[in-house]
Amino acid sequence: MNNLGHNYKPVLEHIMRGEVEKKLHGLQVLPVRREIAHEVISLAYGFFTPVSGFMGRDEVDTTLSRMELPDGTLWSIPIVLDVKREEVKRLGLKPGDSVLLEYLGAPLATLDIDEFFSYDLGKMAEMTYGTRDVKHPGVKRTMEYSGDFVAGRINLVNEPVFNEPFSEFWKTPLQHREAFAMKNWKNVVAHQTRNVPHTGHESLMKQAWFAANEDMPVDEIHTGVLVNAIIGEKRTGDYIDEAILLGQDALRKGGYFKDNVHMVTFTLWDMRYAGPREAIFHAILRTNLGCTHHMFGRDHAGVGNFYKPYDAQDMLKAERDKLRIKPVFLRENWYCPVCNEVTNEALCSHESQSQNFSGTLIRSILTDGVKPTKRVMRPEVFDVVMSSAEKYGFGSPFVTNEYLKSRQPVFNLKKMEVFAS
């Protein structure tokens, strides 16, 4: 069960500032946008192991056609860096060259160029998402690529410095594994989230804890829940990142989970809403963090009506032999006034009296700054969401245009000499 020590291989090379800066002198500079910068960082720290750089044509081909890397390893989502032809031409880049990726005006990483290639975006979208409909946000994202890509290995040269409250929750894959070992966790069940937790979510995590703990003796705690939030592209109406992290953490701080069974961290990743293929990606991601189990509920990583409620679970079942993490399949919880508890349709017969957790309803309550009943949201979670709204959200716990424009950045990059010279 315990797969600590799995194929983790950090690709971040030790940064010796002087040498690096010397090496960086003379490299061409390719500025990258936020979404690419996030993937550079995740690639570099090993979140996407065994993928350690932006993919070439063969890797994209097998990812799309067989849902695996050329060597047969399970992989579901293309990780690609699109470029503009004229920029490549202007910089005179060719395979074998290294180029410095720049973000926020600071050096971020070097890319050792293996290959340039073009790819049919419609095909890429359809095979990743099962549709070419640009109403699907993942399709839209794909169709916005230039169609020309550069492939190669990444070396981070400038570690991101996370701003609070993110700094408190940032852990590399190696640091995740070290933290699990410190806590003496043998089993760790991952909870994928982009939400402030309601009591239905909390109950799902507790159910999953019992599932992941099932072969553990009780004399000590050997099982934990890792709440690993996805931090990346935001859309208006989403919970603000700060409220998600602090709200999840409030469950432990409020005592609903003990210190030694619960941890909140995040991964830099833009949700693709790829449903089944994104579920596979999440499974691989959390395997890399050292998790042994992963929760998958209804509509995992789906959007609109593009996937059926349990498509992701079906895909995970089909690929079970290739997974290195145990999926824990969960149903949607409801609150039952007869059972007087959070339960679900697998256990509870009082369906006619059950009260579903409505994200929309909770959202509208929070929008008005009204405290939901304790049945729905822990008061500690509400309090921290509201203080996050004040502190980070321009008064709102939900993403507004103002937040999109003026939020404090998740991380900063140190300015380096190379650019000063």
Added chain:
Amino acid sequence: MNNLGHNYKPVLEHIMRGEVEKKLHGLQVLPVRREIAHEVISLAYGFFTPVSGFMGRDEVDTTLSRMELPDGTLWSIPIVLDVKREEVKRLGLKPGDSVLLEYLGAPLATLDIDEFFSYDLGKMAEMTYGTRDVKHPGVKRTMEYSGDFVAGRINLVNEPVFNEPFSEFWKTPLQHREAFAMKNWKNVVAHQTRNVPHTGHESLMKQAWFAANEDMPVDEIHTGVLVNAIIGEKRTGDYIDEAILLGQDALRKGGYFKDNVHMVTFTLWDMRYAGPREAIFHAILRTNLGCTHHMFGRDHAGVGNFYKPYDAQDMLKAERDKLRIKPVFLRENWYCPVCNEVTNEALCSHESQSQNFSGTLIRSILTDGVKPTKRVMRPEVFDVVMSSAEKYGFGSPFVTNEYLKSRQPVFNLKKMEVFAS
């Protein structure tokens, strides 16, 4: 995981009344007491597979010294039939003979005698229970054996006819497996009980359901909880058998468990309170019923202070490789007014405010016929316990001397021609 089809081999031969009765003519008759009759029935139906008869000296020896049968199969409790020397002599019994075991004035089973042997009762008690202290009820039971034993295979010749409400809950091991298959259960977690359920028990069962369900997809229900009550020797102050079965069943009838995740049955067995060794026995017993998982909580099958709270769990851990069932280890639940739910010390930090479920307190409330708060006992459970008290318990849900003396029997045996002639 699914071990349906495991080494189950029913030892009950098809009863053809005429032939059996012919065969029975001329056999010597050995009357047996209730405790032996119960074991005869359990042996005959395969509850104790692979043990199919009363043990000989070698089997007792290896059971005590190595906790296994002579062939290396895990086994923890001696299953023995003690006899009086003078009776054996009077009946002229010798190895190779068959003898008819009689109970309640009716034929019950034949015993094909393999061996007569004597055994040191103090050694038997100490090695089974870890003590010779006769305050331990198992030791007391052992020390009351005559010290002379007869070993041999059992053939049931007269099937017990269970009285209501027992008839509703009686299933042979084969019928358990058939019922699980009908319900499409692939995983079944056993709950050992001699209790009317409070909400702490209910929550333990739900936690165990999630543990046993952990690798199951959610499109259908493939996991069930089997509440398998132990029906046997009663002591004053115990819950009456009828209240236990009907009270457990009320959880499903009241909708706290759905029809397709919950089943109540019983096994005829006198609790030995052997702690760790009894836990091993329960594991084997429920494997024979077709269960894949078994709940083990604090103080499983212990008594007084003879065992430490998690001795049974430690034994199961030590013998894990030999078990054909997965132990689900659980902590004692508490009710937390802050969490507003049943939780436990592994998850909940509000220990100072937690309210333990006190069997003694619930007992005293029920003794006064007062309805406990819904937090502690479901009203449907309370109602059925109280109606059981009226119908079966001479007004009390707890065993009284009157109940011990005058209760309706659990089962009857048909009178057969052999005794009429």
